[in-house]
Amino acid sequence: MKIGYGHMGTLTMVVELLLEELGHEPVVPHRPTRQTLALGAKYAPEFACIPFKIVLGTYLECLERGADTLLSGGGYGPCRAGMYGEVHGRILRDLGYNPQVIFLFPPLIKPYHFFKKVSLLKGRCSWFHLARAIRKAWTKLTFLDQMELLSQTKRPRELTRGATSKAFERGLTYLHQAKSLNEIIEAGHAALAELDQVPVDPAADPLKVGIIGEIYVQLEPFANHYIEETLGHLGVEVRRSIYLTSYTRHDVLSTKGDMSSRSLAMPYLNQKIGGHGQNSVGDVIRYAKLGYNGVVQLAPFSCIPEIVAKSLMPYLSKKYGIPVLTLFIDEQTGPTGIQTRLEAFVDLMEQRRAQTREGARMQTGSAV
């Protein structure tokens, strides 16, 4: 099968590897561009959220490049993302394409369905071969997560602006070329070494910001206007509430979701409301407890779970003493507006930190 799929950050090359291992021909999606979004927005319902539009645009680009099958992670309610695969399929059929569409549902929610779809993808490969392919993919994914974490630490400290991003891109090419398990491990270490060599200012004292919110706008840099890079260049060390390896462990394989953020959210929002709404509530509290200087909530415009979470933010921000900036993103969102808000948010956090430190200094001073 010639399989196309949505582009979501570093996951893209891992899916490529898996499909190749199973004997398919992956039609690897390009990084989304303004044209991708324009294409998606043209054929999507106006009030669909931005992940829907970008993914639709990507599907269309894959189909143009010869894909006959589309692969997508399916969701389950109550967030409408659960219906997105179906709606995508119908829109594409209306446009005269006739791809086979494969949705993978979370294995523990619909085990039989999942088994059937996996068997379809597995084709004539043995289960042993599949297990080996998954192991390779998982190894790659783990390295990619480590690279992202290291680049997030390095970026606000780098001496030459952009050096970290360049090293990260080089690391991606190493990992992309690596196909066997040994090659992947070797390339992964080489990529991490590449990032490690980026010269940093040892005296740098970056602010720490947690990025929370809906998964697609967190993981796809194009969707969030490269927020990690923007904040990094403003001297901020970021962490995301979602990394693919932890997401797979907590959200895909367990039906209970991420236990820690879920239990933290419980007193304020005691049920899953779809998407990452409940996670966002818990994540703010977690970052506050970890002593972060602020939180940026990323939400696709019109995303109900994130709107519900946002309505709790003023209360949580006050109660836990952590500034929260919510950014709603749609195809009309301009990079300038995001830049202005992020700059102001960084100023706000810097002032707060200076004030807290001043207060602490005064206190120890008077004690002496």
Added chain:
Amino acid sequence: MDVYLGVDVGSVSTNLVLIDRDNRVLAFEYLRTRGQPIQAVQEGLKLLEQKMPSGAVVAGVGTTGSARTLAGVVVGADTVKNEITAHAVAAGLVVPGVQTVLELGGQDSKIIILRHGVVIDFAMNTICAAGTGSFLDHQAARLGIPIEEFGTLALRARNPVHIAGRCSVFAESDMIHKQQIGHPIEDIIAGLCDALVRNYLNNVGKGKEILPPVVFQGGVAANVGIKAAFEKALQMEVHVPPHHLVMGALGAAYLAQSAVAKKGATNFRGFSVSDFDYQTSTFECKGCPNICEIVNISLDGTLLARWGSRCGKWEHLEEQQ
């Protein structure tokens, strides 16, 4: 005497302020940007130069507003700051202890919450420009009322009508409807002021704890009708500072003073920049699928700055030339 220059280039207006070491406003200029930020800055500098006190030397310059980067290159800024921080700084200077800043500009509106002199929260309008200066301008022009008298008329209203203020286009339809059925113009204008304030508080001000002292600034603060509507809705006094029009520039000037204190000397190109011939050009980089729009700023044929690329490859001028 050392003076500090602040330049705020917004979507609608370009403001310049000169302050002394004690943050007193010595002179200011308020011009329309008319979509030509460079020319507006040059014209403003020319006018401001004539108001310079004798013996004054510009010891620092800061820029802010949506064209802050561009303006920064043109004047040689010591600090380039976003307009949210600049407005907060200015409000804190003018009204010490300020806890809430309401700002209504040409096409944007913001709210800034401060506690103990530090910004703790802010919001800016995102998808809606209803309630900003441009809309009021448009309505004043449609009704044939000079914008300066718009507010005073609103204060004369006996029974403000209810106007749907959620969307500027529908607000206009609603106003026309109210006119057609015979409501007096004062009541409609007052109703519009109420609607805009309601929309602002429900949108930008949603979830924000508005505590006094409240400072109202930006171009729209000149409108006494809107000020009265805010006071009615918030049930508290709203201060409009004397230089409410140019608060962003004032904040930038103040920030320039601290920036220069840190680094020692100013990068100000001098008032003569108003006679320089700046050119801008743009092109699409086809190096990757991002297709960034790159902007070039040059002075007499020499490239001064370039931005817009995501990867930064166009921003190192030495390598390009």
